[in-house]
Amino acid sequence: MTDLGGEQPTAPEGERAMRRTRVLLAEDQGMMRGALALLLGLEPDIEVVAQVAAGDQIVPRAWETRPDVALLDIELPGRSGLDAAADLRAQLPECRVLILTTFGRPGYLRRAMEAGACGFLVKDGPVEELAAAIRRVLAGERVIDPALAAAALSAGPSPLTQRECDVLTAAADGATVADVAARVHLSPATVRNYLSSAIGKTQTRNRMEAVRAARQNGWL
Template sequence: MSSSEDCGPESTAENAPIRLLLADDQDLVRGGLAALLELEPDLTVVAAVGRGDEVLAAVQARRPDVALVDIEMPGADGLAVAAQLTREAPDCRCLIVTTFGRPGYLRRAMDAGAAGFIVKDTPAEQLAAAVRRVAAGERVVDPQLAAASLAGGENPFTAREQEVLRAAADGASVRAIAETIHLSPGTVRNHLSAIIGKTHAQNRHDAARIAAEHGWL
């Protein structure tokens, strides 16, 4: 996938359509979303990328009004992309469109500055409506996810505990984790103990699973 797919000339019409960028690492998903959205007379896809670290450059080059961004992408995830666009390209609003409808992801996306969060199985007309609302300055959140997020509470981990749990998620030993994140093995054990207690997990592997299911990592 090239860093950016030029998807058409810029419009200079007085009532110009809403300009969109699509960021998803699956070619079929990008193509399907583009086909659906281009059916709407007031929407036009001006760029599409397959990596999170390609989004900012494409935004700067093509100046979309809204970036539709997946969460799990190579290069940078959608949450990092949302934060980057908020800092460096605030005129482009970020709408997370993802398969991973996890309450923790929703909270993190909103904290990162995303203007909306919806799941990929949203009907086409609702997706188009969400894009229009985000372009108009509103925030759009899947109502079921919003309710689940409120019920689930805040992410229980500190930043350091999240770092330890990410390092532990692939089964690394305590010593390997300690070397990776520059802590003593004893400190790592203390963090893992706190993590297990907060998740009521059986062990650190179970804690990593619970955290992933909630979108806390």
Template sequence: MIRVLLAEDMHMIRSALVALLRLESDIEVVVEVVRGDEIVPAALRTRPDVAVLDIDLPALDGITAASELRERLPGCRVLILTALGRPGEVRRALAGGIEAFLVKDAPGDRLADAIRRTAQGLRVLDPELVTAAMEYGASPLTAREREVLAEAARGAPAEEIAARLHLSAGTVRNYLTGAVGKTGARNKVDAIRIAQDAGWI
């Protein structure tokens, strides 16, 4: 029996995934969580073989949580689920040693198969996603530019971003200008769109 931890914050999707996996005689969902920061404590309590993690979770994203899980419970393998399969996210997952990466619009039977293969230590990666990730390249943004651009993506004005990150408003504007230039964008909104599509923020 393959013991599975499932992390998904959308109730309807989580319920559907659990119902789908209950049809499999060799897979058991032993714990469900809705936040990224709940993954490691839940895994340490239940000792799953495979953690199926949504990439976009409250409090802590799936890839960051997967890195922490690998350190605390190395025997638990990770399968990342994503709705978009953005190239930057795939690159982060690969760099972090993630064993499996599956888009949510894959046919239902692919999830159970991916869990089995992940439990066996095999890599489960969509070839098109990997190719797109390699072609798109690594993020040209610095860590601070990503942080500032991510805050701007939430609609925060420069003054608010400055206060939150302990910077001056002028420095925030400089980081935003740098992000626009490095992404080849026309303006801040375009830079946000490009960075989000690439999975850089």
């Protein structure tokens, strides 16, 4: 007969402990990265298991640490956070991606969703909002600022083709047509055609204005 009055066995310490959500943090600014890691570490159910400063470090570190959520900036050296998000979706689909960026551009939001991100936040929100977003994407929800979502819908998709984006990106530092052609492995004549098309689609006067317009809309 079971002794109902006796002391009941307790679960092992590891079973009683709360499972913490494992987070990978990608941010190129060291002070911002350290502050985010510190603040998120104060949450009882969140643990920052990896910090990287470059986009090409995201997937290798994710393989090493197996985070539940990857918190990614967009503009990173080596590889953009959007490209890394697509890589994570293909290689580690169980890892949820949450974009955290300074630039709340409709084009960025659309590209992030296409890359498989589960959420998109700008950096001016409180850390409590960020922690809540991490929990929500882990639970299978999408977390997107309503105003930004509405702006993305009204703006529509990017009018630029991938090749036009490649050429504009290569021309962004003021490179000559010959240099751009070498970078993207196209002939100078083809590069001129792509630049002309991009200038027309962005309704600008020259390639540098086209680059600025494309960046402002989040198309690059």
